Amino acid sequence: MIKTSTPGKLYLAGEYAVVENGNPAIIAAVNRFVTVTIDENTDRCSITSKQYENHLVHWERINSRMVVDDRDNPFQYIIAAIQVTEDYVQALGKPTQKYHLSVNSDLDSGTGKKYGLGSSAAVTVATIKALCQLYHLNISKVQLFKLAAIAHFSVQGNGSLGDVASSVFGGLITYCSFDRQWLSEFLHKITLPELLKLEWPRLEITPLQIPPVLRFLVGWTGSPASTSQLIDKVELKKGKHGIHYERFLHDSNKCVREITNGFRQNNIRLIMQNIKKNRELLQSLSQMAGVPIETPQLTRLIEIAEQFGGVAKTSGAGGGDCGIVLIKSDCDIAGLKAAWRDAGIEPLDLSIYNY
Template sequence: MTVSCRAPGKLFIAGEYAVVEPGHLAVLTAVDRYATATVTAAEPGDGITLHSDLNGGVTLSCGRHGDELSPTSDAVVPASLSYVFAAVSVVHRLLLERAVPVSGFRLSVTADLGDADGRKFGLGSSAAVTVATVAALGQHFDLGLDSMDRYRLALLATIAVNPRASGGDVAVSTWGGWLAYRSPDRAQVAASLARDGVDATLRSPWPGLSVRPLPTPTELTLQVGWTGNPASTPALVAGLDGDRTTFRAHSNECVERLVAAIEADDAHAVRIEIDSARALLVDLDTISGLGIMTPRLRALCDAGAAVGAAAKPSGAGGGDCGIALIERTRPAAIAELTGRWLTAGIRPLPLRTHLAEGDPR
């Protein structure tokens, strides 16, 4: 039996730095680039084999040592399989807790979330890979996981690799569409996992967590530009030291207004809040010296302003992608924006929203 599940990539619309702190708000959208996980039952007597086509392709054989899953032959988990291995380990632990027989399988992961030369676009490939892996294993072992279960399992795997991850990318890769997201207290979740196990943690309260699907805007189109410079989100987030209470409060206010504007399908108000979110990031960059606003991201935003679009970095900045929101009824302005980006060395990415189930748009 073979099971395949895919999960979409993501773009942050606003709130990307504030959401790192529990209970703070961000808006994201899922995009039509995907990671796919395929699970195939192994031959009798065979163990667990993980394969990824990322970074040239790598394979890892795993075995059970007590209740833990670990690489065989003292192998080290390759970086390109770290999230896959973490996801498999979390689901494996859940299977043991539920007394589900664990037979051998081969899990293979593919993704189209980067350039042909392997450079990532910053579309949340780690989250998409993790979500797809959890979903495929859930189906393979008939675990009956709903969206919240899949999100929680994927976040447990994610924080095993990166404890500060907000999980926003995990959430939007799980639900799809546009999403308002508040992050849970990951330290408390990790403590619950260590104390009570996976199954109990799935069923326990996650303080701070909120997941709220949003309608896809009808009047605006989302244009995406890639700077050609991959950025390290964990490194940028780790550099954000000191008390940022005021920034987070202002960010929350901005994103709450943005959510209201999206729900009202008010294109003008959405663009105002995107501009406000960019201004907050510029101020944060000035104060912190993180390097959020690279020269190309500044050029991306300036090009947006020149044609009447609202533009900002998407995600941690320092490279990767920026976004611009502009009315669908202005094709000439969209074409001018694309031309300005190309002149500045910014590559437009032809991305569309991966709609949530039930979204009619």
């Protein structure tokens, strides 16, 4: 039996801008996980998940290809991960196998509440990691990211793939999105092994460390949001506000670079100033595009954090889900969390996860 786990993620800064080629974001892997288990040598190929207890997907092989009935199927990311990895396996001249794959996740609550921790990216990465063990593939983290990015993008069709990078590398990273149009073109020009060896244009993944005096806190508003739908709405509006959108990208890029420098230099003031600045940039984008990034409950989460001496902002696409806080460890963190609870905001027991 093979078992792999990968963490979920939360964005600290750079949201929306990071979907444009070469723009950076800062992302934290968190200590909630997707676990994928593979049982080999089974007669029938299947996929199950504890999160979909009544759903079992059977698949077969026809001429070495995975064939699945895709109707009413909640496992698109898992299937895409299997297909991309096995395309790579066959390109290497290895035979494919039959197996049962099962998934379990604690990225959401036990009652099914969705926190926005990037479950689709985490399950994609965990599936590919497990299959790499099954097929004895010795690949680097960068190559693992590339396989998972191909699989995830084939399903979602938008986004930066930063959540995939976070699940692969863990910890705190600065991530710059690569040119997805270039990827789409080269997928049809060269083999997967060749594609994984190439430098991907504008891709950048750099590890960071959070200063010891800072605490990373997360509050959940109780309202889930759809990242892909929010990104689509901004995409539709950016052409009408070209100058303003380009200014947003420029300012976000500068802001994220300053936060990155703050982490490298242990400069708390620089980090906190620019987290606040990034919140203001997202508020301006929200007004420009007519997209509700910072909901009233997220605003309340942020205001409470500021009252206790922290800086806070939405995490990810916003529209609900989580807000993140950076606060000095000698502040009244217990009081902040109690005030959140009084406001109907759930403090999540999350920390930055390093492999």
